[in-house]
Amino acid sequence: MKKWTATSLLVLTTTALAACGSGDDSASTTEEAESLVSDGVLTVGVTGGPHEQLVERVAELAEEQDLDFTIEAEVFTDYVMPNVALAEGDIDLNSFQTEPFFEEMKESRDLDLVRVGDTVTFPMGIYSLDVTDVSELEEGARIGLPSDPTNSGRALALFEEAGLLKVEEGVGLQATVMDIAENENNYEFIELDSAQIARQLNELDAAAINTNFAIEAGFTPAEDAIFIEPKDSPFVNLVASRAENQDDEAIDQFLELYHSEEVKQFIEEEFSGSLIPSW
Structure with missing residues (x-):
């Protein structure tokens, strides 16, 4: 696991406390913490x-x-x-x-x-080293997707948009592989760590890969993805x-x-x- 340096950084906060007294007797104090970038x-x-x-x-x-x-x-x-x-x-x-x-x-x-x-x-995309279009995926193809809950649901929505499967209605982005309602081509959906999918693409027929990891692996998403989310992705x-x-x-x-x-x-x-x- 990558090491990172722990640095204690505090936010700048100013709290004015008014002390009430009688006549001309009054006082106030100001407590000031270090800025978020106090170390520059x-x-x-x-x-x-x-x-x-x-x-x-x-x-x-x-x-x-x-x-x-x-x-x-x-x-x-x-x-x-x-x-x-x-x-x-x-x-x-x-x-x-x-x-x-x-x-x-x-x-x-x-x-x-x-x-x-x-x-x-x-935009999340579907990538493959073997085919150039999702329609070319054969029956029983092994298809990877992220294992974390949010990206898993996003990938399943992408697969549905690409016509690879249908998810149970009403599940939305909470969908998991257990919510696949139709899988006519008997694709095998394999959940993997998001950061590792691109490196394991040679062991899969296709996979949904987050753009940052795709670029890191040398892909140009707009050119290399065989299917990609629309421009109005939320x-x-x-x-x-x-x-x-x-x-x-x-x-x-x-x-x-x-x-x-x-x-x-x-x-x-x-x-x-x-x-x-x-x-």
């Missing part, structure tokens, strides 16, 4: 690939504007630890996940985190912080840079339509 660094947890590249571009813009702090990307190799590290105060923000996944993580692990801004949409990625820090000025500055024309242009030039700015 805003650390943002990301997964490797596009999220890392985008935060690095934001960091470059921060240097150009000579802010009072620098921005550093802390790379994680899975989808769980960036939220755990954020909740425990080891990083200041994270930028890697969709809202459905974020909400599920908060509830299942009782994390006091909040959404502070939107970033980009990564799975917008977000920036998260601890609830206590959500009003920190450094977060506003980070988001302002992220939502700049420079970053939008970087997305268009670097990712050729595989990522969609969503702010």
Whole structure:
């Protein structure tokens, strides 16, 4: 597992306490905690690939504007630890996940985190080393999909859109492989860790892969996916912080840079339509 450095960072809070007295006798005190970037660094947890590249571009813009702090990307190799590290105060923000996944993580692990801004949409795609169209998949084909609850339901919705199966009505994104209602071609659906699917594609006939992991594996989603989510996918990625820090000025500055024309242009030039700015 990737090691990451634990750094205790506190939010700037100002609490005015008024002490009431009689006549002219009055006093007030102000308690002031350290800023979120009191050490001069805003650390943002990301997964490797596009999220890392985008935060690095934001960091470059921060240097150009000579802010009072620098921005550093802390790379994680899975989808769980960036939220755990954020909740425990080891990083200041994270930028890697969709809202459905974020909400599920908060509830299942009782994390006091909040959404502070939107970033980009990564359309999930179906990839194969053997066929160029989903219609070419043979009966009994082995098809991989993410094992975590949110991405599993998303992949099943993608498979249904591609005509590979039908899911029980009303289940929505909570669907699991147990909710497959029709599978006429007897496909074998295999749940795997999201970060590992691209590396195991040679053992499968096809698989649903998150765009960041697909790009990391060398695919160009807009060109290499044999089926991909439509442009209006609801799975917008977000920036998260601890609830206590959500009003920190450094977060506003980070988001302002992220939502700049420079970053939008970087997305268009670097990712050729595989990522969609969503702010």
